[in-house]
Amino acid sequence: MHPLDEAIDLKASAPHEFMGATHPAYANMIGPFGGTTSAQLLQSAMLHPERLGEPVALTVNFAAPVADGEIRFVARPVRTNRSTQHWIIEAHQAEGVVATATAVFAVRRETWSNVEAVMPANVPAPEAVPRMPVKGMPAWPQRYDMRFVEGAFPAAFDEQEQAHSRSTLWMRDEPERSLDFASLAALSDSFFPRIYIRRRRRALIGTVSLTTYFHADSALLAQVGTRHVLGVAKALNYRHGYFDQSGQLWSPEGQLLASTHQLVYFKD
């Protein structure tokens, strides 16, 4: 079983409640990788017997450090319409709420479609780009195959401030796993904090809010399969302890699978 499937293998424990746990394969320096927590929050709605359609929007607020161990997810469909469904989801541990989420699910129809954002051009194929070395890193980056075309995680914190924080990289689960909503939600949180790329300087950081819009439906995700997706991320503004960054996840064929935004606390 793939470690991500183990991590999102939640067990129904009461109406609207699901039990899960942090997974050592996705450990961060302290506590779990937030992307895995996001995937678990989403999965609690995916597994709910009243679920309608597929996710189109997910916002996760990281309220407190998640401790290693059990997590109780409470997923409530607060409004179900003909083709949309609205969720409030909470993650509880012994000492209280550690994360909240809202999600919108929908039954989609075919319409006029168009990609207005611009995928980076002239990007070499994944096979032509070396994988980021993960030796010495926490567990979670070892669960990803990341191949940086631009804006790699700095090899040294040499305090050489860069002109921008943009990264472009090929990314997939490691070991390989077919893309689905859970892995796309997790990948959306896998962009390293932009302040590290920009300042090449240590900082205490923590994502406080993460929003992902899923443009792909399950059929498009299945087409991507186990191949790499192209990730692009950049910061917008750093001010008084918080910065925001925006990212896009592209299929190899140039479909925008997801756009994702987050607000990050930092202490310099």
Add this chain to the structure above:
Amino acid sequence: MHPLDEAIDLKASAPHEFMGATHPAYANMIGPFGGTTSAQLLQSAMLHPERLGEPVALTVNFAAPVADGEIRFVARPVRTNRSTQHWIIEAHQAEGVVATATAVFAVRRETWSNVEAVMPANVPAPEAVPRMPVKGMPAWPQRYDMRFVEGAFPAAFDEQEQAHSRSTLWMRDEPERSLDFASLAALSDSFFPRIYIRRRRRALIGTVSLTTYFHADSALLAQVGTRHVLGVAKALNYRHGYFDQSGQLWSPEGQLLASTHQLVYFKD
């Protein structure tokens, strides 16, 4: 009293509960302007006796059409830390939940700060740009002074598809009102749906999820005062009934006051 102040004049009615109502000055074609509903949801946390600090992130999910009349807001601080506070907020009407929100509030500290996003250059001053005519429009656009430099709301739906959906405009409340978090939250939802700019074609639309990151604190908002702010918005991707758009709100001096993102349902 300014109509926005009337609209956000909520009355505490029970622990965590506040009563408000839609305001005719912010009516849309059917029901209220979503930006006003966002401002009310935020205001219920602002008015809460346990509130800590100022908003840094707000996500509003529009779950169902809001009917003209009373709205009951339930604002719960689900986690209060030393310098951050996490909220779940619901808007109820007779027939159920019509909107949900999550918010993050924080006490900020001064840090290294930097604007990495690029403010449009060579934009003429607001006085040099004509105000958008609002005659015949619903009430809410009449409550804004919008001066389009680029990407105006189409004068006619001539079905001439445009190369992109970008808009650049000066905007402020009408009548004038000093900028605060409520008005910034409302302004963040005032960008017309990008599909109208892009396709110049009628479509049924409705925002399902709106996220705003507040980079400004109250001191910076006070510096802007009643002056225009520069808004920029563009779409990223339209697919199978949903598209997303991102916007920025800039102070005249080039501070990024807020970045905002939304996912919009459309039927063509």
